[in-house]
Amino acid sequence: MVHSADVRYARLEDKDSVNEDSLPFQNLNPPRRAQLQQLSPYFIIYLSLSSIIIIILLAMLLARVSRESRECSNSRPFKTPLGRHLELMSVSHHYDELWKDVEGNSSEINIPDSSGNNAMGAIAMFHQLHCLGAFRRIVQMARVENITGYDIEYDRHWPHCFDYMRMTILCWADDTVERYSYDLNGERTDFIDGAFDLRQCGNNRKLIDKVQAGGKIVHTKPFP
Numbered sequence: 001m002v003h004s005a006d007v008r009y010a011r012l013e014d015k016d017s018v019n020e021d022s023l024p025f026q027n028l029n030p031p032r033r034a035q036l037q038q039l040s041p042y043f044i045i046y047l048s049l050s051s052i053i054i055i056i057l058l059a060m061l062l063a064r065v066s067r068e069s070r071e072c073s074n075s076r077p078f079k080t081p082l083g084r085h086l087e088l089m090s091v092s093h094h095y096d097e098l099w100k101d102v103e104g105n106s107s108e109i110n111i112p113d114s115s116g117n118n119a120m121g122a123i124a125m126f127h128q129l130h131c132l133g134a135f136r137r138i139v140q141m142a143r144v145e146n147i148t149g150y151d152i153e154y155d156r157h158w159p160h161c162f163d164y165m166r167m168t169i170l171c172w173a174d175d176t177v178e179r180y181s182y183d184l185n186g187e188r189t190d191f192i193d194g195a196f197d198l199r200q201c202g203n204n205r206k207l208i209d210k211v212q213a214g215g216k217i218v219h220t221k222p223f224p
Contacts, residue, residue, distance in 0.1 A: 077203065080224050081196045091139045099133045101220040102126055102211065109214025125207050128168060129220065131161035174199065 087095050101107070107126040113119045138158055141147060152159040176199040178192050205222045212218050 078201055079198050080201055081198055082194060084195045091136055093140070099136055101129045101133070101218065103217035103219070107211060107216060109211055109216060123207050123211055125204060126211060128165065131165050134158040134161050
């Protein structure tokens with residue numbers, strides 16, 4: 001008969017249980033541990049200050065981006081159709097006020113030249129509006145008077161506008177594709193009037209503000 005070997009179980013003492021002192025980081029010598037404990041509050045303060053600084057910088061950056069975005073939106077070109085304005089399609093004196101853009105006979109304002117010197121100048125948009133107004137006045141005159149002049153020998157002012165406006169149009173070289181549109185009855189127009197074709201526009205409001213800042217009274221209504 002085979003006798004089983006005596007098996008004895010020894011009770012674990014508390015000293016044999018896992019002790020925090022036996023963990024690896026506890027092997028640091030006491031001075032080192034004390035040094036790390038002293039650094040912990042400073043490290044927390046450092047993280048807090050760094051976070052506050054980062055938040056402040058981000059807020060300043062977002063404010064600057066927002067400001068520049070607003071400035072950009074106020075000055076950048078935009079796309080829009082021109083639309084139809086029946087009141088501008090008339091030479092009746094009833095609508096003369098609509099063609100009054102700048103108070104007085106000149107739209108010249110003080111605009112520094114390329115060297116920074118003060119010099120008088122005119123914004124081209126207002127010069128062009130002035131020329132269109134001159135064409136309209138000539139048509140009005142032709143309806144009631146016998147105009148005998150044909151060119152700059154007769155009048156040095158409005159004839160130059162023909163040349164100026166033609167060359168300006170060629171200079172801008174607007175490549176918008178214009179198509180037939182439809183009237184309120186759903187019928188196609190007899191000719192291409194360019195009223196509802198999407199086109200690139202500059203910021204006329206900015207130019208209006210600039211001339212007003214130059215001391216002129218401006219009646220031009222901004223578009224759109």
